[in-house]
Amino acid sequence: MSNDATIKDASTPQLEEELRMRTWAEEKLIKLGSLLEIGESRNVHVEDAISNYDKSREMLYKDKNSLESIKESDKGMRLFTMELNQHKFKFFGLPRWTYLSFVIAKYGLSSMFYGMATAIFFGYLLMHPPYKYVLNVPLWASLFAGLGASAQIMMGTVNDIKTTGVVQEYKRLWYTALPFLAAIFGFIAYLLTDLGMMTTGGGPTTSYLNATSIGLLNLSGLDGPLLINNTTLIASSAETLTAQDVSSFEANFGDNMRVVVCFLVGVFTNAFIEKLSDLAEKF
Known part of the structure; x- marks a missing residue:
């Protein structure tokens, strides 16, 4: 095995691990950003957590350091959770509206x-x-x-x-x-x-087909009799239909589709x- 192939095989697991870490870091960053947005709209103090969010974003996209980005996101999440818990309960153990509205939005x-x-x-x-x-x-x-x-x-x-x-x-x-x-x-x-x-009926219907002046017609899987009236042929519930030299055609396939x-x-x-x-x- 060549040296290039050996290096490639050795680097593949490392690249996969880096990709996994980056994906994880992005998920944590997105979640933290969404929670901070909701909390800020509910008058929750989020300034400290926003600072960690900005650091996490910079480390992920500028420094390319997924691990440190995850640490900053986790730190920001802890600070935000501590601040949110202060709005959790009111008198008699009932939750405050700030907390309830946050849960509803989240x-x-x-x-x-x-x-x-x-x-x-x-x-x-x-x-x-x-x-x-x-x-x-x-x-x-x-x-x-x-x-x-x-x-x-x-x-x-x-x-x-x-x-x-x-x-x-x-x-x-x-x-x-x-x-x-x-x-x-x-x-x-x-x-x-x-x-x-081609043409369809307007109301509730069943599957039927009308064809007139047919030169050649093949039907299979026909459920019911084949009715012929002069030059008009009516077939009900046919599975397949092949027709040639048809001068007029009317088909109604029902409303299920x-x-x-x-x-x-x-x-x-x-x-x-x-x-x-x-x-x-x-x-």
């Missing part, structure tokens, strides 16, 4: 409860048909999209808590608009799914907004 309870409330709201409306139609688009399309956005708010909050222990993304009031923006996107998504199909599409549009509403913002900046 764990994203506001965004979690909001996501639950909007999910219940959209779910309640979904449980009470019949639905109204606007431009042949049923109301449930917007409701399922709003339900998806509500689920995303809760999932994002839980993911932040699992990752860093502090809510990161859904900590501003902007997220309150997501379910209602998703409702608009769900409306558009339904229209786009209609464009992707649209439900999934509208729900996913709601889940990814936040990502859509970011992409649309980037696109708007380019123009």
